[in-house]
Amino acid sequence: DQQVKQNSPSLSVQEGRISILNCDYTNSMFDYFLWYKKYPAEGPTFLISISSIKDKNEDGRFTVFLNKSAKHLSLHIVPSQPGDSAVYFCAALNSNYQLIWGAGTKLIIKP
Amino acid sequence: DGGITQSPKYLFRKEGQNVTLSCEQNLNHDAMYWYRQDPGQGLRLIYYSQIVNDFQKGDIAEGYSVSREKKESFPLTVTSAQKNPTAFYLCASSPRDTISYNEQFFGPGTRLTVL
Numbered sequence A: 001d002q003q004v005k006q007n008s009p010s011l012s013v014q015e016g017r018i019s020i021l022n023c024d025y026t027n028s029m030f031d032y033f034l035w036y037k038k039y040p041a042e043g044p045t046f047l048i049s050i051s052s053i054k055d056k057n058e059d060g061r062f063t064v065f066l067n068k069s070a071k072h073l074s075l076h077i078v079p080s081q082p083g084d085s086a087v088y089f090c091a092a093l094n095s096n097y098q099l100i101w102g103a104g105t106k107l108i109i110k111p
Numbered sequence B: 001d002g003g004i005t006q007s008p009k010y011l012f013r014k015e016g017q018n019v020t021l022s023c024e025q026n027l028n029h030d031a032m033y034w035y036r037q038d039p040g041q042g043l044r045l046i047y048y049s050q051i052v053n054d055f056q057k058g059d060i061a062e063g064y065s066v067s068r069e070k071k072e073s074f075p076l077t078v079t080s081a082q083k084n085p086t087a088f089y090l091c092a093s094s095p096r097d098t099i100s101y102n103e104q105f106f107g108p109g110t111r112l113t114v115l
Helices: none
Strands: A010-014 A019-025 A032-038 A045-051 A056-059 A062-067 A072-077 A086-093 A099-101 A105-110 B004-007 B010-013 B019-025 B031-037 B044-051 B054-057 B064-066 B076-078 B087-094 B110-114
Touching: A010 A019, A019 A032, A019 A086, A019 A105, A032 A062, A045 A056, A045 A062, A045 A072, A072 A086, B004 B087, B010 B019, B019 B031, B019 B087, B019 B110, B044 B064, B076 B087
Parallel strands: A010 A105, B010 B110
Antiparallel strands: A019 A072, A032 A045, A032 A086, A056 A062, A062 A072, A086 A099, A086 A105, B004 B019, B019 B076, B031 B044, B031 B087, B044 B054, B064 B076, B087 B110
16 A cells, blocks of 8 residues: 555656656645655655645755645756756655655656 | 765675674764665665664564664664565664654665575
8 A cells, every 4th residue: 555656657858847756645644745866776865845834845946846635746846957867756754753655756857 | 974874785695694784874863764675666664763772663574673772873684584685775864853853864775685
């Protein structure tokens, strides 16, 4: 039973355009969400987070949007750069302060 | 330089052997975690520890064991009882204060291959 779903295993975007990565969750009790970025053979690194009391959080080129009624969040990267090519994981914090992870989306930025 | 160290990066073992993966952090974090990553799946929690000498099972603890004798160290033993041990193992840590506790810092990972 996957509580956090990233339905797109991969996404290809032209350099300079917007990348939109999507994440859906099933547990309405989740109230904090995080995005991590992972390069091959490395550990994930924290990118951006959002609390359920907000619907948007922005940090430079990265913006996370949260739609609580739809149980959906998305990460927007604009403009996309070659260094953004990585696997992006969505994660939700449960009531035990444990992270519940999505399967990841591989983002490929084409020159 | 503060960070989390996992060694070695690649590890090979014969089937039936126990193997211990090391994880050390000098971030003064109270909480430490072990995850397993398999292709096409999110990270799955094996064990976690919120304080020295205490640890809790995660979602897939069977076939694994841990210890937390020191704040800086959280070694994971993959036992012969683990049916499918070949995977990428990630160690993470986080502080316990309420603001940054949500963000976990990861080590570089260890790729374990059981032959």
